Each structure stands twice: as structure tokens, then as C-alpha cells.
Amino acid sequence: MKLYNYFRSSASFRVRIAMALKGLSYEYLPVHLARGDHKLPAYADIAAEGLVPLLELDDGTRLTQSMAIIEYLDETHPEPPLLPSDALGRARVRALSQIVACEIHPINNLRVLKYLVRELKVDEEPKNTWYRHWVRSGLEAFEKQLAAGPTGRYCHGDTPTLADCLLVPQIFNGQRFNVSFDGLTHTMRVFDNCMAHPAFQAAEPKACPDFEA
Structure with missing residues (x-):
């Protein structure tokens, strides 16, 4: 998996925590928001919202929005669970x-x-x-x-x-x-x-x- 993120982005930080809790490895791809990297064609062409994080799966599928990404990871890699059972x-x-x-x-x-x-x-x-x-x-x-x-x-x-x-x-x-x-x-x-x-x-x-x- 590839994770497009910015070190200071709290939304990216959320996903990094979830992936670390689950022991998932990924390729870290920086997008420097303060410099405007998210507006450049190289990223804007693949990110509909023009924001980070963006998680690219091994088959090329791209997921956006941190909570949606984390819940996807929780469903596909259920241990340890990040949502209660009840x-x-x-x-x-x-x-x-x-x-x-x-x-x-x-x-x-x-x-x-x-x-x-x-x-x-x-x-x-x-x-x-x-x-x-x-x-x-x-x-x-x-x-x-x-x-x-x-x-x-x-x-x-x-x-x-x-x-x-x-x-x-x-x-x-x-x-x-x-x-x-x-x-x-x-x-x-x-x-x-x-x-x-x-x-x-x-x-x-x-x-x-x-x-x-």
C-alpha cells in the first residue's frame, strides 16, 4: 500500500496511527501542503478532493477521507479492532x-x-x-x-x-x-x-x- 500524507496533517496522522496499531506496512509518499504540493497535477490528478491522506491499495484503488480509510482498514485487517463489538x-x-x-x-x-x-x-x-x-x-x-x-x-x-x-x-x-x-x-x-x-x-x-x- 501507498500512503500519501503530510507529516503535519492531523488527518494523515490519524491513519498512520491506525496502520501502526495494526502493524501494517506502507510506502510513505509526502505531499507538502504548506508548499502547495497538493495542487500540483502529479497529486491533484489522482486526489479528487486535493487533500491528504490518500491510501492507494495494492490493486491501484484509491481511498480518501481519514475516517473512511481507518474503518476500511479495520474491516479488512480486523486485529486489533478499532471499534467495539457492541x-x-x-x-x-x-x-x-x-x-x-x-x-x-x-x-x-x-x-x-x-x-x-x-x-x-x-x-x-x-x-x-x-x-x-x-x-x-x-x-x-x-x-x-x-x-x-x-x-x-x-x-x-x-x-x-x-x-x-x-x-x-x-x-x-x-x-x-x-x-x-x-x-x-x-x-x-x-x-x-x-x-x-x-x-x-x-x-x-x-x-x-x-x-x-
């Missing part, structure tokens, strides 16, 4: 995941932040204030869901799930923008437990071949 558990894990994927990430990703600066002429600090507000707001909702349980070492029980794959990259990005995590007790405990896990360590940005400090 319907209620799956619903909870998907809801936690969607707080990040649907509520936090879409209004704070790179193209949105660039639009704020370039087209709307928003200065750097107001842009960062925007980012911090929406990430913090979303994580407060995430915290309430974790507090309601069942939460163990990880978001749902004592093994990593899809929700952990989504949470960790969002915390990494929040750290870059100096988001306050004060009071997010359950969330940060889960994050720390994740980062003690070898799969999460193997997937983090500094382990990527295109990493730039």
Missing part, C-alpha cells in the same frame, strides 16, 4: 471521533486558516485566537463525553480505538497553537496513555521522513 460502544466511539473530525478540525485546518489570512485579511494573532477558541470548545465537549464513561486507559476502555486515533493528532496541533488544556483531566490522561504506546510514537510527526521542525 452497537452502543461503536456509536460512542464514532461520536467521540466526530467531535474531532466534524466539529473541531474542519474550521481549523490549514486551508481555512490560510483563507482567513489571505482573503479576509485577518492578522496572525486574531487567527490564532480563532483556532484556540474552536479547539478548546470542541475539546471541552470531548471531555464531557469521556467523563460520562465508559472510559478506561483510552477513550473507550483499555485498548485504543478510532477515537484515540482522532484525539491524539488534535492535541498535537493544539499544542502548536498554545491551546489551553487546563481542566481537561480525562482527555489529557488518555492522551498521555496513548503517547506511551509504541504505535502512537511510531506515527507521530517527528518519525515521518518529511518531518521539518
Whole structure:
């Protein structure tokens, strides 16, 4: 398999975590979003959305959207499972995941932040204030869901799930923008437990071949 991704992309980071948890190998193909590589024909011609990640299977089939990719991997490589075996558990894990994927990430990703600066002429600090507000707001909702349980070492029980794959990259990005995590007790405990896990360590940005400090 080939994985087109960018070391700083949280969506790409999610898929790298899932693949590491499942012990799947892949060819790492960097697409530098900040330089605009995703707009060049070499990538734009194969990526309908022009975004990362994109997973190319051995038969040439291409998959996009991080949650769809992870659920595909979970169905085709079921061990270890990233979704609980019960319907209620799956619903909870998907809801936690969607707080990040649907509520936090879409209004704070790179193209949105660039639009704020370039087209709307928003200065750097107001842009960062925007980012911090929406990430913090979303994580407060995430915290309430974790507090309601069942939460163990990880978001749902004592093994990593899809929700952990989504949470960790969002915390990494929040750290870059100096988001306050004060009071997010359950969330940060889960994050720390994740980062003690070898799969999460193997997937983090500094382990990527295109990493730039």
C-alpha cells in the first residue's frame, strides 16, 4: 500500500496511527501542503478532493477521507479492532471521533486558516485566537463525553480505538497553537496513555521522513 500524507496533517496522522496499531506496512509518499504540493497535477490528478491522506491499495484503488480509510482498514485487517463489538460502544466511539473530525478540525485546518489570512485579511494573532477558541470548545465537549464513561486507559476502555486515533493528532496541533488544556483531566490522561504506546510514537510527526521542525 501507498500512503500519501503530510507529516503535519492531523488527518494523515490519524491513519498512520491506525496502520501502526495494526502493524501494517506502507510506502510513505509526502505531499507538502504548506508548499502547495497538493495542487500540483502529479497529486491533484489522482486526489479528487486535493487533500491528504490518500491510501492507494495494492490493486491501484484509491481511498480518501481519514475516517473512511481507518474503518476500511479495520474491516479488512480486523486485529486489533478499532471499534467495539457492541452497537452502543461503536456509536460512542464514532461520536467521540466526530467531535474531532466534524466539529473541531474542519474550521481549523490549514486551508481555512490560510483563507482567513489571505482573503479576509485577518492578522496572525486574531487567527490564532480563532483556532484556540474552536479547539478548546470542541475539546471541552470531548471531555464531557469521556467523563460520562465508559472510559478506561483510552477513550473507550483499555485498548485504543478510532477515537484515540482522532484525539491524539488534535492535541498535537493544539499544542502548536498554545491551546489551553487546563481542566481537561480525562482527555489529557488518555492522551498521555496513548503517547506511551509504541504505535502512537511510531506515527507521530517527528518519525515521518518529511518531518521539518
